[in-house]
Amino acid sequence: MQLKRRDFIKISGITAAGSLIIPPFLNSCKTVRLSADAESYLNHFEVTTGTLQKVISAAMEKGADYADLFFEHSLNHSCALEDNQVNSAYSNISSGVGIRVLKGDQTGYAYSEDLSEEAMLKAARTASNIADSPGKVSVADVTEYTRPNYYAINGSWENTSIKDKIPFMKRMNDNIFAADNRVTRVNVYLNDKTSYILFYNSDGLLAWDYRPIILIAAVCIMEDKGNIENFYVTRSSRMGPNFLTNELVDELSAEVVERTSKLFDAVKPDAGEMEVVMGAGQSGILLHEAMGHAFEADFNRKNLSVFCDKMGQKIAEDFVTIVDDGTIPGNRGSLNFDDEGSPTEKTTLVSNGKLTSYLHDRISSAFYKVPSTGNGRRQSFRHIPMPRMRSTYMENGPHKKDEIIASVKKGIYVDYFSNGEVNIGQGDFTFFVKFGYLIENGKLTRPIKDINVIGNGPQALADIVMVADDKIIDNGGGMCGKNGQSVPVSMGMPTVKIRKLTVG
């Protein structure tokens, strides 16, 4: 297969530039004429709808209920600044097709990096072995998914030269060094990835997507009187090259310098249980760890989640509403369709304190007899899709940030985190605080750093006693791991108060 990537991008570029965000719907004409974009994606992977149907038929030949093909061609570039210079770069090209076969809730999976018909048929037959009652396969008519466009872009990352990225990275470096004479090391990283996706399934659904994603990160090291402190900031989006601006770079540089410099005064809070105020934005990590994973329907279907018998029940105060949204324009967690061809949406998980929905993929939605919420995601064509979060955040509540902080006699305020984890069955979760403040008698006092906070998901959700009206969706570079697969996500939150978590 030879690439026709530059010709192709023109077609796609024209479409993207003129796109508006429109709701997805299925084009169900019987004798469908494919759009020029769909044709170009078929050409890109050098396949025809006839080949796709043939491979699907091979995948279904042992009596499967369903099969799908996920073609991916990803181009990844990253470059790094160290010692004031952008002096290393990395790139990766990865392409292939993942073939999935379902029989009830059982999955057969194989992939091929070789996109010849022969190699694809071989992989399809391997995956087909999950079923064992050969039957007649009927070929479905092709219907084209009309996609929305949640990540309209101006030009492409794959055609952006490294020389156009370097000035922004150097500006970041220079800003940080200039801002504080205690700075001794700066590292800046820029990572972009462009994925061409073509999806086809045994229902005849044909979908295509062009997925950009960009991440910029800066690490700042300061030394003062023999003490060393480090801090980092990240920003990410599904935008095109107009993501990189001097304004963004200046904002991030100022942020990393300010936070690093305050760490020299940071103390460790007393260990034990206390009230915790979580600042607007990154604190959405609480939702991601304490409930988001436990709301993923595969864990519930398999009886593993601490929330599996709580659907429809009141699990939080009336003013708590939590959503998982795959439709925010330009957001890192957004997708025009999920990795199994289902439209994404804004899914309400907790509505006024009541658990209303899990996060579904195709298998779990069939099990629970509800429509998929468009949460079926995978790391790449080499991976089996499963329910994953997109952008998980809490809606605004009735309180004010100042009022929340003023209500705490002794506790902590936290708003920067590096990582978290959850144990699905017991419900225990953690998040690691990179920065925050002590709250003493209703006031923020000394900075705090490097502490783990641990709690229990259902308890923490019930213990959210105040929610402010200052929601921020954080655009940091969140990466979520589950069963060995990583996918990009984002999170958000207004300022909230939790009655009690263990700090240590």
Place this chain on the structure above:
Amino acid sequence: MDTNEKYALADDVIEHALKSGAEQVSVSVYDNRSTEIEIRDQKIDSLKESNQASLSISIYVDKKFSSHSTNRMNREELHSFVEEAIESTRFLAADEYRSLPDPELYYKEGGPSLNVFDGSIDSLDAATKIGLARKVMEEAYGKDERILSVSSYYYDSIYGDIMVTSNGFRGSSSKTAIQLVAEVSVKSNTGRPNAYWYETQVFFDKLKKEGIGSKALERALRKSDPIKINSGLYEVIVENRVAVNLLSPVYDSLTGSSLYQKQSFLTGMQGKPVASEILTVFDDPHIPSAPGSRLFDNEGLKSVKRPIIEKGVLKDYYIDTYYGKKLGMKPTSGSSSNLVFETGSRKPEEMIASMKKGVLITGFIGGNCNGSTGDFSYGIEGFYIENGNIVHPVNEMNISGNMTSFWFNLKEMGSDIREDDSIRIPSMRFEGVQLSGI
């Protein structure tokens, strides 16, 4: 691809890169085949076959460096890939420290036989693999009325790679791995505790195939209804299987990049005590049939057995060629092979039996360590011990401290290393450790 085909591809790419303007080039080609099977309760949940291959190239041109990889092996396409890579490298800033390793340090030949490949894994059929996983599941399934779910997993992989550099290195390696895992989830009054157990091996015949499901079940049941205890200083035993969690910030701080970027709490500590004198750790690349064994590392540097920490004194770092030059240090290897800890005489059960009051840590959840300062805090789960007996499970607690002082609280090494893992670490007993709970 067989080894000769990989070499032929690498030679062609190197030749093309040098012709296109590169001064030095390193190319590696790998492929990997694997099977993954999951059985849940009595049904196959998923069957997955993987077959992947990739080529990586590191390019040095005008003292500028970049590295690239692709899974598209068509020669014509690889040639244009290399040309574009060289072209884009020229936009970078020069970096005088970038070059291939000194050929003197390369592995040449005559190393010991490592015995890390089992050809028989290739001929196992699907029914055998499914049967193995099914037996693991059956050891737990239906064995207790509190069981909610039993999953078992089979995994195997057959890996092969070659590396060629333009200044004289040529080497190949191949490796197999096979693994069985059980995961059990049970009902309790306060939640759905779950636990896992696994066995892993290079050789199919040597793989422990029994006791995996039953162990996972036993471990899940004993975790039911945990209680949080008071914050304070405790004596703790960290179980061998999870002790690596406390080791990883130490390992991170030993690397050249952490030292150079001032994210290492072990800067300047070579030759000085960093832990209690009962701690001795060797990096040993030549253990026959061990999963981390190798003759050379990912730069081609010859692997040698060396002490990392000896009687509590830091002996050596993990330095690759690039950071070696930047730091003015001799490259040792930027990555670990097998890490072998010197063991003590008692099993963890014996340590528990003589413990007056303390905590046995059997799992970590989240947390992190600040590499620059050594401050750490991790979530834990385990068991509260009083007068030599396990009293109840504990959870929702943190262990915290500073890595520069924590390792001096190490009082005893267990005798229980897991010989099939590349990190051969026993259970360890510490005194005066900060735990936070109520």
